[in-house]
Amino acid sequence: xxxxxxxxxxxxxxxxxxxxxxxxxxxxxxxxxxxxxxxxxxxxxxxxxxxxxxxxxxxxxxxxxxxxxxxxxxxxxxxxxxxxxxxxxxxxxxxxxxxxxxxxxxxxxxxxxxxxxxxxxxxxxxxxxxxxxxxxxxxxxxxxxxxxxxxxxxxxxxxxxxxxxxxxxxxxxxxxxxxxxxxxxxxxxxxxxxxxxxxxxxxxxxxxxxxxxxxxxxxxxxxxxxxxxxxxxxxxxxxxxxxxxxxxxxxxxxxxxxxxxxxxxxxxxxxxxxxxxxxxxxxxxxxxxxxxxxxxxxxxxxxxxxxxxxxxxxxxxxxxxxxxxxxxxxxxxxxxxxxxxxxxxxxxxxxxxxxxxxxxxxxxxxxxxxxxxxxxxxxxxxxxxxxxxxxxxxxxxxxxxxxxxxxxxxx
Numbered sequence: 519x520x521x522x523x524x525x526x527x528x529x530x531x532x533x534x535x536x537x538x539x540x541x542x543x544x545x546x547x548x549x550x551x552x553x554x555x556x557x558x559x560x561x562x563x564x565x566x567x568x569x570x571x572x573x574x575x576x577x578x579x580x581x582x583x584x585x586x587x588x589x590x591x592x593x594x595x596x597x598x599x600x601x602x603x604x605x606x607x608x609x610x611x612x613x614x615x616x617x618x619x620x621x622x623x624x625x626x627x628x629x630x631x632x633x634x635x636x637x638x639x640x641x642x643x644x645x646x647x648x649x650x651x652x653x654x655x656x657x658x659x660x661x662x663x664x665x666x667x668x669x670x671x672x673x674x675x676x677x678x679x680x681x682x683x684x685x686x687x688x689x690x691x692x693x694x695x696x697x698x699x700x701x702x703x704x705x706x707x708x709x710x711x712x713x714x715x716x717x718x719x720x721x722x723x724x725x726x727x728x729x730x731x732x733x734x735x736x737x738x739x740x741x742x743x744x745x746x747x748x749x750x751x752x753x754x755x756x757x758x759x760x761x762x763x764x765x766x767x768x769x770x771x772x773x774x775x776x777x778x779x780x781x782x783x784x785x786x787x788x789x790x791x792x793x794x795x796x797x798x799x800x801x802x803x804x805x806x807x808x809x810x811x812x813x814x815x816x817x818x819x820x821x822x823x824x825x826x827x828x829x830x831x832x833x834x835x836x837x838x839x840x841x842x843x844x845x846x847x848x849x850x851x852x853x854x855x856x857x858x859x860x861x862x863x864x865x866x867x868x869x870x871x872x873x874x875x876x877x878x879x880x881x882x883x884x885x886x887x888x889x890x891x892x893x894x895x896x897x898x899x900x901x902x903x904x905x906x907x908x909x910x911x912x913x914x915x916x917x918x919x920x921x922x923x924x925x926x927x928x929x
Contacts, residue, residue, distance in 0.1 A: 555593025590634035686733025689740030703732035
């Protein structure tokens, strides 16, 4: 059962018992928060393990605090799980072993939370409406009353983690340093992804990705011990048979992604956005690339740019700019993926309909920039109307690509 589930999870978006499985860990490297956050997370794990060896405890904890603060700007899931896991591990060390270092580390965790709140990033506050469900965060407790629900969830775990779940757990039992911390990094994500669901999207599986990393550490420990045990051909064969299912998913996943890549008919905002990793040229022309570079240096932190949906991908993905198309629909289709309200979602989607009051609707959605070209035959006349000259300013032009600034205070 485990082998079949594991071998079936190589494709980009697979399902086990009707539930989409967590894709391989390598897939998250195509998401910038993870590609930046994972190295910082690994640094924190090393800093946490080296604390007993550091002579100056103050400097050691200070370095840990600053790394956690940096992680809060990079990857919120990693930050939250790491802080909770370290906190629980230190409480355990304080209660059982009376380690004085635990008090200092707990104090450092509190300071890192304050710094993360001060820095903003993922934890910036605003007048956002509550998204409902438990804790006002769109979370719901999974219902296991239905027949086969428990078995289905077990199949999901096997399909998502495969052999790593077993071998990694064995390795964690043999860890000599930071066993409590690493165990928490596995247990907490597994409890979250198995007991809770996010009512708008499937992204709660990203908590399980934290467990991938901790289980990989445990698997490394287990394989290291097996290396000393494998002193003949039969034992070496056993080790090889254990390594194959561990490497299977990660090695085949990129090839699975490549088979889904078709430059001639690539849908927008799809898995085919990986093109920059397999080509020296991103699908954006020089005029749009210069417009993106201009906006990156002139847009404010809370400003949004409007670009027609079919041409917005380079601005959102290549340029990292917030666009009106960055609001993705929830699984239900009638709300956005953050649960900010059906009315707001509909208003943002309806911006594609160009009407006489279009500039007013842009301002109501806090959109301060508009990029057009000669193909935008409906938008250009609206922006060039005489009554809009006081509020719409041509900021820059690159070939036939024009960048307009909409003055929010003009209303």
